[in-house]
Amino acid sequence: MLVAPVFVLADEVIDGRALQLRQEFKLKQQAIQQEAKQNREVLMQEFKAKRETFKTDAQKRVDALKKKVGEERAKRIEQFFNQMVRKFENAIDRLNNLADRIESRLTKTEAAGNDVSKQRDLLKVARDKITAVETALGDAKTQFGATALSENPRTAFQKVKELVKGVAQKAKDAHRALVDVMNSIKGLRLGDKGTTTPSR
Structure with missing residues (x-):
């Protein structure tokens, strides 16, 4: 009988030790889970902070890109307008030269004895229109100087196009x-003799 109590005592010691180990393991497991949870929360907070930073940086990049695109548009609008101004100035020069040549022709026709008062009136109207251009x-x-300072390049470009259309x-x-x-002038003659143009 002595043997039986020793086994019972050993079973109780083993059960007590197993229970203690189980409890220690459970506590360690809970501590590890708690630490993992805290680490996840810290990582989530960092992730959220990085996401917010990225959003604000993205907005800054978008604003910078819009500004750059706006500046590019403004440059293109200015190039367009300057090109149109050059074309119109050249057209005005050509119109003035043509008017001068017509006036010279009228003077020659008048010297030949033709009445050119109607043509001179038409030429005056044409010169007035050139002045209007x-x-x-x-x-x-x-x-355009006032329009170029506009905040909205799209409306600025529309105004520039309207200005150009009016001048055109x-x-x-x-x-x-x-x-x-x-x-x-076509029906008028310079005189009795025809004029010849020497060939080159």
Whole structure:
């Protein structure tokens, strides 16, 4: 009988030790889980902070890109307008040269004894229209200076296009008036003898 209590005592010691080990293991496991949970929370907070930083940086990048695109658009608008101004100035020069040549022709025709008062009136109307083109171009340059400072490049470009269309229409009207003068001259003769142009 002595043997039986020793086994019972050993079983109780083993059960007590196993229970203690189980409890220690459970505590360690809970501590590890708690630490892992805290680490996850810290990582989540860092991740959220990085995400917010990225969002604000992305917004800054978008704003910078919009500004850069806006500046590029402004440059393109200015290039477009300057190119159109050069074209209109060249057209005005050509119209003035054509008007001078027509006036010279009228002077020669008048010297030949023809009445050119109607053609001179038409030429005066054409010169007035050329002056209107020059004035419109000057106004467009002034208005472009104010439009270029606009915050919205899209509306600025629309205004520039409208200015250019207005000047273009006046240039077409001036050209049409010069064509009318030239058509009215066609029936007039310089004199009895024809003129010849030497060939080159």
